[in-house]
Amino acid sequence: MSVVPDTTTKVTFTDNNTKFNQSGVQYIINPYDELSLTRALEITEAQGGSVTAIHVGLADSEASIRKALAIGAQEAVRINAEPKDAYFVAEQIAAYAQGQGFDLILTGRESIDYNGGLVGGILAEMLGIPYINVVTKIDVNNGVVEAIRDIDGGRETVKAALPCAASAQKDLTEPRIPNMRGIMAARTKPLQVVEPSANNAGSTYAQYELPPAKGAVKLIDPNNAGELMSILHNEAKVI
Amino acid sequence: MPYFPNPEEQLHRSAKQDLFQGTDFYAIDDLLTEEHILIRNTVRDWVKRDVSPIIEDACQRNIFPRHIIKGMADVGAFGPQLPAEYGCGGLDYISYGLIMQEIERGDSGMRSTASVQGSLVMYPIYKFGSEEQRNKYLPKLASGEYMGCFGLTEPDHGSNPAGMVTNFKDMGDHYLLNGAKMWISNAPFADVAVVWAKDENGIVRGLIVERGMEGFSTPETHNKWSLRASATGELVFDNVKVPKENLLPNVQGLKGPLTCLNSARYGISWGVIGAAMDCYESAVRYSKEREQFGRPIGGFQLQQKKLAEMLTEITKAQLLCWRLGVLMNEGKATPAQISLAKRNNVDMALNIAREARQIHGGMGITGEYSMMRHMANLESVITYEGTHDIHLLILGMEITGENAFA
Ligand SMILES: Cc1cc2nc3c(=O)[nH]c(=O)nc-3n(C[C@H](O)[C@H](O)[C@H](O)COP(=O)(O)OP(=O)(O)OC[C@H]3O[C@@H](n4cnc5c(N)ncnc54)[C@H](O)[C@@H]3O)c2cc1C
Numbered sequence: 095m096s097v098v099p100d101t102t103t104k105v106t107f108t109d110n111n112t113k114f115n116q117s118g119v120q121y122i123i124n125p126y127d128e129l130s131l132t133r134a135l136e137i138t139e140a141q142g143g144s145v146t147a148i149h150v151g152l153a154d155s156e157a158s159i160r161k162a163l164a165i166g167a168q169e170a171v172r173i174n175a176e177p178k179d180a181y182f183v184a185e186q187i188a189a190y191a192q193g194q195g196f197d198l199i200l201t202g203r204e205s206i207d208y209n210g211g212l213v214g215g216i217l218a219e220m221l222g223i224p225y226i227n228v229v230t231k232i233d234v235n236n237g238v239v240e241a242i243r244d245i246d247g248g249r250e251t252v253k254a255a256l257p258c259a260a261s262a263q264k265d266l267t268e269p270r271i272p273n274m275r276g277i278m279a280a281r282t283k284p285l286q287v288v289e290p291s292a293n294n295a296g297s298t299y300a301q302y303e304l305p306p307a308k309g310a311v312k313l314i315d316p317n318n319a320g321e322l323m324s325i326l327h328n329e330a331k332v333i
Numbered sequence: 334m335p336y337f338p339n340p341e342e343q344l345h346r347s348a349k350q351d352l353f354q355g356t357d358f359y360a361i362d363d364l365l366t367e368e369h370i371l372i373r374n375t376v377r378d379w380v381k382r383d384v385s386p387i388i389e390d391a392c393q394r395n396i397f398p399r400h401i402i403k404g405m406a407d408v409g410a411f412g413p414q415l416p417a418e419y420g421c422g423g424l425d426y427i428s429y430g431l432i433m434q435e436i437e438r439g440d441s442g443m444r445s446t447a448s449v450q451g452s453l454v455m456y457p458i459y460k461f462g463s464e465e466q467r468n469k470y471l472p473k474l475a476s477g478e479y480m481g482c483f484g485l486t487e488p489d490h491g492s493n494p495a496g497m498v499t500n501f502k503d504m505g506d507h508y509l510l511n512g513a514k515m516w517i518s519n520a521p522f523a524d525v526a527v528v529w530a531k532d533e534n535g536i537v538r539g540l541i542v543e544r545g546m547e548g549f550s551t552p553e554t555h556n557k558w559s560l561r562a563s564a565t566g567e568l569v570f571d572n573v574k575v576p577k578e579n580l581l582p583n584v585q586g587l588k589g590p591l592t593c594l595n596s597a598r599y600g601i602s603w604g605v606i607g608a609a610m611d612c613y614e615s616a617v618r619y620s621k622e623r624e625q626f627g628r629p630i631g632g633f634q635l636q637q638k639k640l641a642e643m644l645t646e647i648t649k650a651q652l653l654c655w656r657l658g659v660l661m662n663e664g665k666a667t668p669a670q671i672s673l674a675k676r677n678n679v680d681m682a683l684n685i686a687r688e689a690r691q692i693h694g695g696m697g698i699t700g701e702y703s704m705m706r707h708m709a710n711l712e713s714v715i716t717y718e719g720t721h722d723i724h725l726l727i728l729g730m731e732i733t734g735e736n737a738f739a
Pocket of ligand 1: 449482483484485486488489490491492493515516517518519559560565713716717718719720721722723726737738739
């Protein structure tokens with residue numbers, strides 16, 4: 095699971111637009127990861143098993159990890175490294191997951207900060223297990239995973255054998271709000287800190303830019319389609 | 334609780350998004366622990382999901398949304414400060430305050446339901462009850478399986494509870510209770526009532542009265558303009574036989590009810606900050622969106638003065654509560670300190686509700702926005718748990734040593 099700026103954050107940059115300005119920013123669990131976590135809990139509650147929340151990041155994300163434990167994960171692991179890029183994160187998680195015997199690895203379809211949508215796929219490849227991307231429904235029966243994905247104009251049902259990885263899409267389930275008992279239990283649940291293994295970030299962030307500020311709205315008479323066409327063509331240069 | 338139809342299906346769910354973020358101008362979050370923030374955000378998320386969408390309709394139609402009792406219990410709103418061994422939260426007083434803040438941010442009536450349950454029913458059973466009473470009632474009250482109410486005020490004795498006439502006689506194998514209580518929150522649906530009454534020597538004692546005891550009825554108080562999503566009623570005792578084991582053994586005199594009130598008043602001091610923040614944030618948003626004379630009204634000095642003063646008062650109230658919470662945790666908070674916070678903060682919230690309502694112009698008059706509801710609710714909050722005047726007299730006595738009550 096990743097930890098991302100709250101959706102109401104006003105995004106600004108520092109260091110000559112090469113770094114995201116973290117000051118005053120509130121962090122939350124990436125909403126797609128919250129869906130994965132909740133679905134993992136539902137599956138294990140129905141069929142037995144336990145849920146481990148894995149995060150690559152520094153100590154300041156422990157509040158969010160504690161929340162994952164309060165929501166219901168039995169244990170958590172924090173791999174103590176700045177999450178440099180998707181390859182790096184996937185590699186760290188793969189290194190940890192190797193040999194742990196996880197049956198199902200759920201990620202979000204993407205994190206809502208960088209929106210890369212890559213970690214799940216790279217991770218599955220590194221572990222050599224099947225990967226089902228962007229699922230809106232996932233069940234496990236007798237060692238077989240059955241998932242539904244929305245595709246253009248329809249839905250696709252995919253089956254795979256365990257162990258398997260999948261990424262959560264909106265509508266997978268309803269995220270859970272922790273309850274008091276969960277918050278109390280989270281105090282004593284294990285949160286293991288693991289040092290990172292290799293350091294293979296393939297990319298660096300060169301420059302950030304904000305989208306251009308919204309300009310004034312131009313109203314065009316509905317009878318004047320020609321003018322609209324010419325503006326779209328010559329001024330906005332979108333057609 | 335057969336008294337109410339299940340309102341869950343009846344209540345209209347508003348599609349309006351709850352944009353509340355929480356106001357923290359002085360980085361007071363830095364004074365909180367990670368767990369405090371988790372608790373606060375949890376209750377905030379719950380209020381957004383389960384309270385905000387239905388609360389306007391519930392208030393307009395004067396319906397207590399009893400289907401949310403379970404959720405309230407789950408987020409730990411019932412007796413969070415009491416020990417975990419009785420099914421309670423075992424949390425500190427700052428957590429308790431934050432829970433009250435977030436619930437009252439949704440609605441003071443919902444907070445009243447929680448305050449009464451936690452501070453006025455569970456707390457006296459915990460503090461003054463026998464081990465059997467604790468084990469019998471606390472876990473069920475914590476989970477919301479039982480709901481409770483607190484009967485102190487009487488028709489002729491409000492600010493002066495010492496004058497109460499409700500009384501009980503020792504009949505050998507039971508007590509016989511007679512009298513009436515008025516303005517009792519949760520009364521119409523409560524399963525148990527903690528009732529304060531005088532024994533034959535005129536000493537105030539606490540009794541646990543259960544629904545179903547013969548001669549005990551709880552008529553509802555109608556036509557309130559305030560706390561309309563909270564049910565209020567009377568407690569009428571007509572020769573009610575109360576088993577002897579239902580007497581709270583460990584307290585005598587007005588100290589009993591007043592101790593409970595201290596705990597509840599502390600929660601109110603935090604709670605009303607929630608209501609104030611809700612009004613303030615709504616006013617800030619509206620002042621940026623609403624244009625008159627060719628510019629957002631937030632650009633006019635008069636509106637800025639209102640907003641600046643609101644933020645100032647909220648920040649002061651937050652710091653007051655945080656410090657009071659630390660004193661509560663250390664067991665050092667005095668009743669007069671709690672009076673100061675309750676009095677100051679309720680008044681602050683009421684003023685902010687009024688000013689915020691005005692910033693919304695005519696739009697502030699409808700239930701489209703929350704200020705008018707908060708404002709009307711806060712009229713009860715400034716009256717119950719010691720009126721604004723009474724807290725001033727408590728402080729006056731603290732300062733001068735002179736009793737100006739009577
Ligand atoms: C919605 C609601 C819910 C309530 N819930 C509960 C509950 O659950 N349990 C419960 O026991 N009670 C409850 N109350 C009762 C509440 O605590 C009383 O209303 C309150 O204590 C005031 O008592 P009163 O209404 O009799 O007013 P009064 O005591 O008659 O006061 C009338 C006015 O006189 C003023 N006054 C009184 N004495 C003095 C004095 N010595 N000097 C100067 N001014 C004075 C008061 O400040 C007030 O302005 C509730 C009330 C409301 C409105």
